[in-house]
Amino acid sequence: MVDMNLESVDSDVGAEIRALAENMLKQLEQGELTKAVALVNDLNEIRDQTLYTEIGKLTRALHESIKNLEFSDPADAGSDIENTTDKLTYVLEMTDKSANRTMDLADTGDPLAKEISEQGVQLSERWKKFMNKDINSTEFRALSQDIEAYLLNSTTNANEIRQQFSEIVLAQDFQDLTGQVIHKVTDLIRDVESRLVRLVVMAGQVDQITGIRHDLATPSQTENSEGPDIAAEGPQINKADKAVVNNQDDVDDLLSSLGF
Amino acid sequence: MIQKSRLLEVVLDKNMKILIVDDFSTMRRIVKNLLRDLGFTNTQEADDGTTALPMLQNGDFDFLVTDWNMPGMTGLDLLKTIRQDERLKTLPVLMVTAEAKRDQIVAAAQAGVNGYVVKPFTAAVLKEKIDKIFERVEG
Secondary structure, three states: OOOOOHHHHHHHHHHHHHHHHHHHHHHHHOOOHHHHHHHHHHHHHHHHHHHHHHHHHHHHHHHHHHHHHOOOOOOOOOOHHHHHHHHHHHHHHHHHHHHHHHHHHHHHHHHHHHHHHHHHHHHHHHHHHHHOOOOOHHHHHHHHHHHHHHHHHHHHHHHHHHHHHHHHHHHHHHHHHHHHHHHHHHHHHHHHHHHHHHHHHHHHHHHHHHOOOOOOOOOOOOOOOOOOOOOOOOOOOOOOOOOEOOOHHHHHHHHHHOOO | OHHHHHHHHHHOOOOOOEEEEOOOHHHHHHHHHHHHHOOOOOEEEEOOHHHHHHHHHHOOOOEEEEOOOOOOOOHHHHHHHHHHOOOOOOOOEEEEEOOOEHHHHHHHHHOOOOEEEEOOOOHHHHHHHHHHHHHHHHO
16 A cells, blocks of 8 residues: 655655745846746746656555455456355355255155144044043054054154254254355455545545545435335344334334324 | 134135245245145245236235335335226235334335234234234225
8 A cells, every 4th residue: 555645745845845936036136037937937847746746656556556456366367346246146045045955844844743743633532432442353453553553653754854853953054154254245345445445535635636626516315214215125233223113013013003 | 802813714715815925035935834834825926026016917816925125126116006006906915024114114004005024023923914914804
């Protein structure tokens, strides 16, 4: 990063201008008008030279900063910004994959649990009959066989469900991976922000040296959220914000206050 | 009151045709699964308002569950469009969204939403809102 030190520039130039001015005054006192006018040209030249030098320095610094915004070696394919987009796409893919994998596993496990439950209910009914001595020997034989099958079946189903549970747990590994990626992206955004701030400061110095004044138009008001075209904003991170509801109860209260 | 809601369980047509609109397939799947658990199996999906609108106009849907923030046409715009449509203006609409600003909820209410659920939500909340919507619609 090129450091600009305008104060020292000012004082060097100032000294030169002062010397010339004093010289000019002397020439004028001595009646040497031609020489004095020539000195005015010298003064102009100093001003132009300083300007050119400083603008040159600033341009280089700006160029350097813009180049730095790209971060990586130009030989690398794609900048870090591009990589960031890829990284976020990766996060999207990972979370999508994990959510679907989890739901797939839950969908496969559900009928197995349902089977255990339904067969259990049915066998309980028959078992109750047996306890009340309300079944004959044929029914009892069938019941015994069904209970044996049920014991076997429920063990198999429970084992499968346990396997699915452990796979569901494994499918949460995205949190770690995407977390790391998001950390990197956050770091990059911070870095970009600080570089941009430095760019803005430098641009301000260009203005200062060249004496450019911008007519700062008042920034256009961002669409008021109370306007008729209310926009979607996505999840609210800051729950402390008074404009944001905290939970479904708040939503319900608000809606009932509106006559819902 | 208890008797009334028990009666409603029977009254609610489990075969009613429901359109689920969300740009995230996982969220569509979650809503679809929850609805299935509640006994509603006749569901279709769309990924934003632009795809949902012609489906609604051409198919006899009984209920719309929509997200707000979607590319193309948002859920709020879809709601407003539906309320302008002579044939669809009475269609019950439940908004299931992460939009949680008071202004937004008021805007949705003004646009004619029948229920509003903020994400993340539970199966119980979804059921409660659906019951409530049809309680009001039926009677």
